[in-house]
Amino acid sequence: MGFKEELSFAPGYSGFIPTLGESFGHTFGIATKQILDENLSLKQGRIQKEREAAKAARRAAAKQPEHNVVWGQEKTWATGDDRFSFPPVPGYTGYIPRSKEHFGHSYVQTTSESLSEFQGMMARKNELPPRVKAVKNAHQPLIPEPTYEGDQRPHLFQYTSYAGSPSPSRLPGRDAPRTFPSGYTGFVPRKQNIFGESYSASVKKAIDEFTAPKQAVEDRTRHEKALIHKQPIPGFTGFIPSASRTIAQTFGRTTLIAYDSFNNRDERGKPAPSQDDVPIAKKLKDQRPIPGYRGHIPGKQDL
Incomplete structure (x- = not known):
């Protein structure tokens, strides 16, 4: 038996009706109508x-x-x-x-x-929503826009690009405003290497160093290698470069070896071995005792 137009079974129908046993409190017509409307297993619901x-x-x-x-x-x-x-x-x-x-x-x-x-x-992703379309259509211009052919459309405005305030680092070298305003807390390149000057002077010097050509910066930072030509006073207890590498020598000879290694250091600052640094003799007979040495000398008690 097929479904009727009013979507209900004929009264007295004794065939199978899905989920009819789960309907209570309704007449046969209302129960079968609800089943036909709401049952998901029916193809014509x-x-x-x-x-x-x-x-x-x-x-x-x-x-x-x-x-x-x-x-x-x-x-x-x-x-x-x-x-x-x-x-x-x-x-x-x-x-x-x-x-x-x-x-x-x-x-x-x-x-x-x-x-x-x-x-x-x-x-539909690039289409306007219906409400936006309605608002757009409701605000159409009353005077229609004139039509032009080809390049006949007149240019009503002439746009010019606005450069804005240039950065101090982009100004010429002798320009007066080549500095940041006082109270500026932003980053200024190379300023962390300048001390003991006013803010405007230090910023100007930092900008000059930052915008200087690379070759000029390299020439300015290339310093001559410092050399030591003086002898320290006997009994000097201060720092002597590379003196800790020399042992078993007098104070004067230690300073000579240390200064020679320091003056012949490489580009990275590593001291070079000194030609005056004589290795310690393996045999006591080849080792000259230091004047004033009071340590143990084998066989001295037998003399």
Whole structure:
């Protein structure tokens, strides 16, 4: 027995009616009408018809004919970065946009409806919302804009680019405002290396150093190697460069060796070995004792 136009079973119908045993407190006509309207398992129910109408509206919005796949029959692989331009292989378990919103159908139908809806959403992405369109249409100019052919449109305005206030580091070298205003707390390049001067003078000097040519900066930072030509006073307890490398020598000879190593250092500042630094003799007979030495000398007690 088929469904009637008023969506209810005929009184006295004794056939199977799904979920009728779960309906209570209603007459036979009202209960069967509610089942036909709200039961999701019926293909001709109200909910199913609303879903079909919504799907038809989405297809029309996406400009896709019904029962037509998104991809063309001539495409058998992805084109460029569009991985949805070719028909997926049955059993494909990768991501398909909007596929979670469609279920209960075959793989081909589900995929086709999902991609059709996805393309419709992408097509409507650049369109204005209906309320915005209504506001835009309501404020159309009363006087129509005149039409021109070719390059006949007059230029009413002439735009000029505004350069703004240039940075102090971009001003010429002798320009007076080549400094930041007092109280400026931003970053000034090379200022952290200048001390003991006023803010304007230190900033001006830092900007000059920052904008100077590279060769001039290298020439200015290249200093001559400092040399030591003086002998320290006997009993001097201050610092002597590279003196800690020399042992078992007198104070005067230690300073000579240390100064010779310091004056012949390399570009990185590493002291070079001194030619005056004589290695310690392995045999005591080749070692000259230091004057005033009171340590142990083997065999001295026998003399």
